[in-house]
Amino acid sequence: MNYKQISSPQIHKRQSTDxxxxxxxxxxxxxALILSYQFGWGVLxxxxxxxxxxxxxxxxxxxxxxxxxxxxxxxxxxVVTAVLLGLALPPLVPWWVVVTAAxxxxxxxxxxxxxxxxxxxxxxMVGYVVVLISFPVEMTTWVTPxxxxxxxxxxxxxxxxxxxxxxxxxxxxxxxxxxxxxxxKHSKGLMVEQIYNSNRLFDNASIAxxxxxxxNVAFLIGGLALLKARIFTWHGPVGMLGSLTLMSMLxxxxxxxxxxxxxxxxxxxxxxxxxxxxxxxxxxxxxTSNRGRLIYGALIGLLIYIxxxxxxxxxxxxxxxxxxxxxxxxxxxxxxxxxxxxxxRRRATAKExxxxx
Amino acid sequence: xMGKMILKQIxxxxxxxxxxxxxxxxxxxxxxxxxxxxxxxLGLGLATLLVLIGSNIIVSLIRQHxxxxxxxxxxxxxxxTFVTITELLMKAYTFDLYQILGIFVPLIVTNCAxxxxxxxxxxxxxxxxxxxxxxxxxxxxLLVLLVLGASRELLGQGxxxxxxxxxFGPAAEAWLIQPFGNDYSxxxxxxxxxxxxxxxxxxxxxxxxxxxxxxxxxxxxxxxVKGIKRVRTTGYIR
Numbered sequence: 144m145n146y147k148q149i150s151s152p153q154i155h156k157r158q159s160t161d162x163x164x165x166x167x168x169x170x171x172x173x174x175a176l177i178l179s180y181q182f183g184w185g186v187l188x189x190x191x192x193x194x195x196x197x198x199x200x201x202x203x204x205x206x207x208x209x210x211x212x213x214x215x216x217x218x219x220x221x222v223v224t225a226v227l228l229g230l231a232l233p234p235l236v237p238w239w240v241v242v243t244a245a246x247x248x249x250x251x252x253x254x255x256x257x258x259x260x261x262x263x264x265x266x267x268m269v270g271y272v273v274v275l276i277s278f279p280v281e282m283t284t285w286v287t288p289x290x291x292x293x294x295x296x297x298x299x300x301x302x303x304x305x306x307x308x309x310x311x312x313x314x315x316x317x318x319x320x321x322x323x324x325x326x327x328k329h330s331k332g333l334m335v336e337q338i339y340n341s342n343r344l345f346d347n348a349s350i351a352x353x354x355x356x357x358x359n360v361a362f363l364i365g366g367l368a369l370l371k372a373r374i375f376t377w378h379g380p381v382g383m384l385g386s387l388t389l390m391s392m393l394x395x396x397x398x399x400x401x402x403x404x405x406x407x408x409x410x411x412x413x414x415x416x417x418x419x420x421x422x423x424x425x426x427x428x429x430x431t432s433n434r435g436r437l438i439y440g441a442l443i444g445l446l447i448y449i450x451x452x453x454x455x456x457x458x459x460x461x462x463x464x465x466x467x468x469x470x471x472x473x474x475x476x477x478x479x480x481x482x483x484x485x486x487x488r489r490r491a492t493a494k495e496x497x498x499x500x
Numbered sequence: 501x502m503g504k505m506i507l508k509q510i511x512x513x514x515x516x517x518x519x520x521x522x523x524x525x526x527x528x529x530x531x532x533x534x535x536x537x538x539x540x541x542l543g544l545g546l547a548t549l550l551v552l553i554g555s556n557i558i559v560s561l562i563r564q565h566x567x568x569x570x571x572x573x574x575x576x577x578x579x580x581t582f583v584t585i586t587e588l589l590m591k592a593y594t595f596d597l598y599q600i601l602g603i604f605v606p607l608i609v610t611n612c613a614x615x616x617x618x619x620x621x622x623x624x625x626x627x628x629x630x631x632x633x634x635x636x637x638x639x640x641x642l643l644v645l646l647v648l649g650a651s652r653e654l655l656g657q658g659x660x661x662x663x664x665x666x667x668f669g670p671a672a673e674a675w676l677i678q679p680f681g682n683d684y685s686x687x688x689x690x691x692x693x694x695x696x697x698x699x700x701x702x703x704x705x706x707x708x709x710x711x712x713x714x715x716x717x718x719x720x721x722x723x724x725v726k727g728i729k730r731v732r733t734t735g736y737i738r
Contacts, residue, residue, distance in 0.1 A: 243686075251697065273693075276687055276688060276691065277688045278685075279687075
């Protein structure tokens with residue numbers, strides 16, 4: 144190995160929790176911008192409502208728990224949860240869905256377990272799953288991407304979006320429709336080629352659905368920037384995207400009527416990139432060691448594909464992440480890294496395996 | 501005087517201090533599975549109460565005559581007998597409710613709260629005490645089921661006392677209350693995760709009441725009260 148010779152002074156960069164969280168927030172910007180361009184004001188309203196609710200809930204619970212509010216709110220972790228949740232929820236969903244999801248994220252999934260650093264599950268995904276299984280009608284209505292809107296129809300403006308979200312007024316026809324993954328789920332018996340030709344979501348040589356692929360590319364760019372800034376290692380995302388690619392290649396079946404879609408479609412549709420770079424890289428609820436993260440990511444990718452292809456939900460990132468969170472302590476137990484100065488990897492001691500020993 | 505103390509203690513044990521659902525955490529399967537409405541909770545709670553009193557009485561009566569080696573099968577046989585009786589009664593008088601509760605009525609046999617009382621109390625105490633223990637433990641379980649059923653029905657379906665006619669005849673149909681309107685629904689609380697969440701909150705509530713009372717007593721006696729301990733998330737305090 145050829146190490147670069149660096150002479151002193153070696154400058155140590157500050158890498159505190161709030162700095163990391165700020166960088167994560169900045170990295171979601173391209174994705175958030177593309178999403179709001181493609182799907183209208185609903186995205187920004189989601190972000191706004193969920194951020195407000197998360198911060199208020201966090202402050203209230205911290206007060207109840209007699210914890211310093213400024214310090215814990217100042218680490219931006221509640222805002223990151225809120226932003227990830229806001230990006231995951233469908234645009235123009237009623238405000239109470241967002242509020243419920245945000246309260247569950249912060250109150251139940253994070254603070255009840257002891258706050259940041261003690262939560263076994265990813266808070267944003269818990270909130271998302273709670274509203275997904277509770278309000279299926281609201282949660283499965285997605286807005287049509289901008290280029291597919293019917294002639295003369297545009298996304299509702301800020302005022303109209305607010306009326307839809309807060310006052311429950313019904314959006315005009317044509318601005319909601321199926322997502323690409325929805326379409327694949329409900330077009331059993333059609334060849335992939337036929338699905339592509341039959342729906343405008345795949346117009347103009349689009350591989351993963353108009354609007355969706357660009358949002359995913361934007362999240363990929365944001366994620367790569369975070370990787371470059373060494374906020375997380377490559378192991379989690381590579382594990383997840385790798386196993387997702389492998390599975391979709393294995394079952395691609397040359398686009399026959401039983402094919403669940405091409406690898407490219409699975410990589411760039413739904414919440415794949417958001418999940419790979421922003422959700423499974425959560426340092427609290429994921430596995431800890433590099434090898435562990437590779438396995439953890441691969442497990443989540445595998446589960447995403449299984450649920451997408453053969454489960455009853457069109458997208459599966461949230462469910463897969465929660466199942467992966469369950470497995471993380473187990474993975475950690477078997478992937479202890481070699482400690483510096485030792486020639487072999489250590490086995491987990493009884494004390495580490497069972498806290499009650 | 502002594503006898504009164506014991507009666508009071510048994511009552512307190514069953515309803516609060518040793519509550520089967522909140523402290524012993526026994527019989528969680530029916531607790532979590534059927535408490536989606538008040539009427540389900542009440543139905544199953546009453547059935548369990550009946551079985552518990554019956555089995556406690558019989559176990560207490562035969563406690564001198566059954567050898568230790570075969571006691572568990574004998575207890576289970578007694579419990580199963582009472583479950584069968586309850587099942588037949590429910591089939592006869594509340595058939596619709598019996599069909600809704602389904603497998604969970606026969607499953608009362610496997611409710612460890614009942615076997616636990618037979619083993620821990622009835623097989624060591626006289627008839628009267630065993631019957632009272634069965635009644636109080638059963639009531640404690642029933643009350644938790646009711647609170648759980650009411651909160652889950654209210655949070656999940658936005659109603660209270662839905663379908664009460666299954667248990668109390670046609671007049672009870674008018675008892676239905678819907679404070680949030682007709683189309684309210686929050687599925688998580690109808691599904692099993694809601695049962696876990698609400699049960700968790702009930703246990704936390706009970707523990708916090710106990711802790712507050714404990715601290716207050718200590719203060720009155722002039723003893724020092726420990727502050728809230730910081731929960732460490734890394735490392736172990738030995």
